[in-house]
Amino acid sequence: MKILKISMIILLCSGFFHSKSNEKNDQLKSKILKNIRCLICQGQSVYDSESDFASSIKLIVDRKINEGLKEELIYQFLREKYGDWIIYDPKLKKNTYILWLLPLLLFLLGGAIMYKKITVKK
Amino acid sequence: MLINQIGYYSLILGLILSLTLCVVSIKDFNISNQQINQNIFSLSFIQLVLIIISFLSLILSFINSDFSNETVFNNSHTTKPLFYKISGTWGNHEGSLLLWLLVLILFIFIFLIKSKDQPKKYRILTLIFQQVIIIGFFLFVLMTSNPFNYLFPIPKEGLGLNPILQDPALAIHPPILYLGYVGASIIFSASLAAVTQKYVSKEWSQHIKKWVLVSWIFLTLGIMLGSIWAYYELGWGGFWFWDPVENVSLMPWLTLTALLHCIIVLERRSALKSWIIILSIATFTLSMCGTFLVRSGILNSVHTFANDPSRGVFILIFLFVLIILSLAIFFLFHKESDKNFKNFFWLSRETSILINNWFMMYFLSVVLIGTIYPIFLDVVSNEKISVGPPFYHKLMAPFLVIFLLFMSVGPKFKWIKSKIENKNSLIITFFVSVMLTFFIVKNLNTDLLFYTVLISAAFFLFFMTLKELFIKKINDISQTIAHFGFSLLILSILFNSILSSEVITNIKIGEKYSYNKKEIFLKKAIEKKESNFNSIIAHFLIRDENGKIVELKPEIRIYNQPEIVTSEAAIKTTLLKDQFLVMNIVKGNDYFNIRYQVKPFMIWIWISVLLLSFGGIISLLKKKI
Amino acid sequence: MKSKFSLLVIIIFLSFCFVIFYKGINDSNIYSPKITDKKDIPNFEAKDFDSSKYVNSEKIFKDDIFYIVNIWASWCVPCRNEHPLLMRLSNSQLVKLIGVNYKDNLNKAENFINEFGNPYSQIIIDNDGTLSVEFGAYGVPETFVIDKNKKIIRKFIGPINNDILEEIKLIIK
Incomplete structure (x- = not known):
């Protein structure tokens, strides 16, 4: 049992530090495109759309990746041009605190209620 | 014309019956005997028959392409195949609400028949609450979305059904989903x-x-x-x-x-x-x-x-x-x-x-x-x-990991008070899951830590339920199967998303496109005429790295009513992977834009959902719970 | 007491939800972005329609004057409807029109200009639509008003009509 544990820990440690994710540009590109809303379509991402708007955005994203821009900066660029509506991944900021934190708060609240009900006996 | 009238008036009669049923039920509620008044059953039955007549008459109007009916005019077309004429009945707003109503009334009728051993007052109250919902839907249909609106002058041709709704899966998807929704209404009442x-x-x-x-x-x-x-x-x-x-x-x-x-x-x-x-x-x-x-x-x-x-x-x-x-x-x-x-x-x-x-x-x-x-x-x-x-x-995702761990261990506990049994076996299973995951994920080009954790948890559940299924004596098979299905679902979704690959390229007829020892060849494209659309069918030959050749025939359809161009994907499904090919016309060019995807374990996603519901079915059929 | 309190909270919450949804239904959900803050014009290089030479954006917007940037294409039907209005606008001395020819066939674009007249003081070519993205455009036609400080102060999606024309005239005065 002990040997198993130790060998596993060593293996895991060595593994995580050795392999670095070298994502190719293609993967990054499709990941980014999936997170961009095609503004002239109904509820489609740019990745899924063949419209003129989507194809232009695809070219722009391609160009920006080749210029070496990071994922976040590309989103930033598009947000500046088109507003938050265009990115599917809402940023944590003043108007999205509720969105991001409320579910977590509810989770804690639920846990607290459950804990109280089970431990506190009348 | 006449059919329309019949449909419309049976709806109104149905509404009146709902109100009558409420009155009769309230009267019967105060009479202290064991049995529900037989009239309630008869009235419910008549209501069911009426709504079925109404629904059938709408179907008939669709089959006959009776364009004096506004709903038919808006959503059908004479050249549509019979199957989609019928499924078009509930493919639109008005028809789908009529279907809601039908299922609502059908379910309460079944409830009445099936609950004979329950207390009388409880049954009557359920009926009344359900009738309140039914009345609401009747009013909704009659006031805002009457499926039997009359059109004059009668148009010669309908506007047609949105082609992306012309699909077998979508034809049965709404009815099945509604059975689920409406079942919830019975639970509610x-x-x-x-x-x-x-x-x-x-x-x-x-x-x-x-x-x-x-x-x-x-x-x-x-x-x-x-x-x-x-x-x-x-x-x-x-x-x-x-x-x-x-x-x-x-x-x-x-x-x-x-x-x-x-x-x-x-x-x-x-x-x-x-x-x-x-x-x-x-x-x-x-x-x-x-x-x-x-x-x-x-x-x-x-x-x-x-x-x-x-x-x-x-x-x-x-x-x-x-x-x-x-x-x-x-x-x-x-x-x-x-x-x-x-x-x-x-x-x-x-x-x-x-x-x-x-x-x-x-x-x-x-x-x-x-x-x-x-x-x-x-x-x-x-x-x-x-x-x-x-x-x-x-x-x-982070919560899913913990959820999966609880799900693997939870069902092992006994009621009231329990302790962890077979600790060693638990730990070994856990280690095996982690190791297995680690060696699989390590060879993949992806986010190692994140996927190792997530997939380990899924594998853990997978092995735990598998063990339950084969080794131990089966105490609660329905639950085990359902949980097994869930672990399989998570695993197939995860591996599907990690291992999927795709190629997007432009290709002309007779051209070959090679990548990573694989080859896509566009042999020919054929034009074809159907009753409700024209189509271009392309013949692709795809050779994978082992030299195996698969033929895929994606299609571009140009529907006539309404005029919409759609791309029909060609999908070759095997146990291990789906090959998915879709093409598009590029405006003013002689080549096609194609997207070829290899999606591993796709079919297992559907299989595992089937297993999940199969667990439910077993539980339903079991005599003693 | 406790249940009465929670009932009250629930009722308040529900009425809040009701009001929100009620308002939500009556709002249209067609997305129309507003430019609340002024944005700089993007920096770009683009091909000139007449000379086929590359020009820099600073050169295009060099004068101390209002500019109107109009995205158009010969294949775009609404562009034909707004064209006479652009022609009228081009008579004004207070403003210069810059045309951005969007994903077009150059011969057809030239025919279009020859047939309906040329309101633009300069036309630049946007072959692949990326230049329009730099402006934050959705498609054709689209019109931007640029003030003397070289900021985009207004944007109109879709063809301009008489009301918009009046609004533009007011802005540039």
Whole structure:
């Protein structure tokens, strides 16, 4: 049992530090495109759309990746041009605190209620 | 013409019958005998017949392409194949509501027949609550979306059905989903009736569990069919987009799943009474919410095909009336008894079920808030934001890991008080899962730590349930199968998303495109004429790295009524992978734009959902629970 | 007491939800972005329609005057409807029109200009639509008003009509 544990820990440690994710540009590109809303379509991402708007955005994203821009900066660029509506991944900021934190708060609240009900006996 | 009239008047008669039924039921409620007045059965039966006549007459109008009917005119066309003429009946707003009504009335009739051993007052109250819902829907149909509106002068030709709705999976998807939704309405009425009669008890739980199971099974299958449709028809190779309309069908599923687990606690320990009532109310409310969000056009989604604000207002008011009524009943009649929790211990089956509920409610809150927060923000501050897949993945994935771990261990606990048995076997299984995952994920080009953790947890559940299925004597096979299906679902989704690959390129007829020792060859393209569309069928030969050749024939369809161009994906399914090819015309060019995807384990996603619902079916068929 | 309190909270919450949804239904959900803050014009290089030479954006917007940037294409039907209005606008001395020819066939674009007249003081070519993205455009036609500080102060999605024309005239005065 002990040997198993130790060998596993060593293996895991060595593994995580050795392999670095070298994502190719293609993967990054499709990941980014999936997170961009095609503004002239109904509820489609740019990745899924063949419209003129989507194809232009695809070219722009391609160009920006080749210029070496990071994922976040590309989103930033598009947000500046088109507003938050265009990115599917809402940023944590003043108007999205509720969105991001409320579910977590509810989770804690639920846990607290459950804990109280089970431990506190009348 | 005449058929239209028949359909319309049977609807009105149906509404009158609803009102009559309410009056008769209230009268009968105060008569203290054991049996329900026979008239109630006859009236319910007549109502069922009337609504079936109404629905059949709409189908007939569709089959005959009777364009004096506005609904038919808007959604059908003479050149459409018969199958889609019929499925077109519920492919539109008016027809789908008529189907809602039909299922509502059918279910309450079945409820009446099947609940003979239940207390009389409880049955009558359920009937009355259900009739309130039915009256609401009758009014909704007759006032805002009459399927039998008359058109004059009679048009020669209809406008046609949106071609992306002309698909076999979508033809049966709404009816199945509605069976699930409407099943929730029975649970809703029954639980309210049980509250007023102080009948939330073991006996009640055994009786209502069947309804919970039935609606859960249909809802699961309905969601799956919708997902299959998205995969085949929308042509993007994805199967779940966290689109608002998909979320809306997932929400009642989450509460229903929670309810399914809770009801067992009620049955065994007669605890969690208030919580079960709240879940029952929530499930139906969320189903209604779904209808509201989809039909009112308040959401921006691929699936919103028709919308009209006046309908939205009606459903909204109806929805809130129902919520307020049910809450009022709950607060007036329900007396919480806290001693329920007296005998709850940490290591016990009931606590693990509570933990299941805890996570289900968390997932629900993520989906619910993610879906409606943008609406709130837009109204309050006029800012528009998009909430999409990254949001859901980020908030759900870490919790899913813990959820899976609990799910593997939880069912091992005994009722009331338990201890962890077979610690060593648990630990070994856990190690095996982690090691296995590690060696698989290490060889893949992906985010190692994240996927190792997630997949290990899924594998853990997978092995634990597998062991249960084969080694141990089978004590609760339905639960084990369902949990096994769930682990398989998570595994196939994860591996599918990690291992999928795709190529996007332009190709001309006779051209070859090679990459990574694979080759795509466009042999020829044939034009073809069908009754309701013209199509270009391309013949592709795809050779993989082992030299195996597969022929795929994607299609571009140019529908005539309404004129829409769609791409039909060609999909070759095998046990290990799906090959998915879709093409598009590029304006003013002689080449096609193609997207070729290899999607491993695609079929296992569907198989595991089937297993999940199969677990439910077994539980339903078992004589003793 | 406790249950009365929670009932009250629930009722308040529900009425809040009701109001929000009610308002939400009546709002249209067609997305129309507003420019609340002024944005700089993007920096770009683009091909000139007449000379086929590359020009820099600073050169295009060099004068101390209002500019109107109009995205158009010969294949775009609404562009034909707004064209006479652009012609009228081009008579004004207060403003210069810059045309951005969007994903077009150059011969057809030239025919279009020859047939309907040329309101633009300069036309630049946007072959692949990326230049329009730099402006934050959705498609054709679209019109931007740029003030003397070289900021985009207004944007109109879709063809301009008489009301918009009046609004533009007011802005540039």
